[in-house]
Amino acid sequence: MLEASHLTLRHDGLTLLDDLSLTAACGELTLIIGPNGAGKSTLLSLLSGLRMPASGQIRLCGHDPYRLGARELARLRAVVEQAPGWQPGFSAAELVMMGGYLPAGRQADWRDAMRLMRCDALAERRLETLSGGERQRVHLARALLQLLCSDATQRLLLLDEPTAALDFGLADALMAQLRELAQTHRIGIVAVVHDLNLAGRHADRILLMKNGCGAAFGTPSEVMRKERLEAIYGVRLAELISQDEQLRAFVPLSGTDERD
Known part of the structure; x- marks a missing residue:
């Protein structure tokens, strides 16, 4: 905690x-x-x-x-x-493996981390060929491997x-x-x-x-809460609620709240 x-x-x-x-x-x-x-x-x-x-x-x-x-x-x-x-020249897999020490018998962990972050298909790609979003997922896999290797x-x-x-x-x-x-x-x-x-x-x-x-x-x-968010962000919001009331979404109706 x-x-x-x-x-x-x-x-x-x-x-x-x-x-x-x-x-x-x-x-x-x-x-x-x-x-x-x-x-x-x-x-x-x-x-x-x-x-x-x-x-x-x-x-x-x-x-x-x-x-x-x-x-x-x-x-x-x-x-x-x-x-x-990130450093050009490294592959996505190499960056992920920097996240943790992998002793014998734990070599598959980096693949698990990439799979969990859904970037395992990028393993052999060089970092400079990846989009910003793809590199972000690789960095997330690196951080996840660090925790997976922790006791x-x-x-x-x-x-x-x-x-x-x-x-x-x-x-x-x-x-x-x-x-x-x-x-x-x-x-x-x-x-x-x-x-x-x-x-x-x-x-x-x-x-x-x-x-x-x-x-x-x-x-x-x-x-x-709609009123709280409007006060914090200074915008007028429309609140959309699904029929079963399980999902709510907020859409800004204007830029700066004219009441401020």
Whole structure:
């Protein structure tokens, strides 16, 4: 489990995060949403142990991430940033294999990771021949292999905008895959996304942010309220509800909300 309580971060006189708390359980998909500049990526960098808050506490699978060495931290969590780097000349399979040490008898794990991320057909392709969306899926497979090779009983996968380079159909399919992966492998997945409808459709829990603060946290039905979203994003929304009331979607009716 990932537990963050009362996180505050300041930089150059600006408050980037202010008294923000979050929990994310293994086996669940937790999505972070909010307008541009809300602090989503900043929060993810703290949760992954890459930055330290000015105040507050983070417990990563029961551990203080700032007291762990790099090897121990890698056993517990894997991270895919917004624009992960890559080196021309390597194949997709070679990049994935960089995600974990593969002892004898575990050589098939990298294939499993690529299959789970549905990029196994790209294994022999050079990275420079892949589209941005294809490379993103390969990076996800690399991070997944890191966790599959771990002997930790609790593991977390932290993703910053994993659907940014994907079209609508692939983005929806990836979110469904991530939720299934979380449930099947008991991995806690925390991801930043911009698409409200993807979040409402696939998340187990949602953190809605604005101006470095948590505006709401809970299940999609608890968080995704039309009036709340209009106030946070500053736009008028139409709410579409399926006949069985199981699916909801939001469509912006204008740009900036004229009421502001």
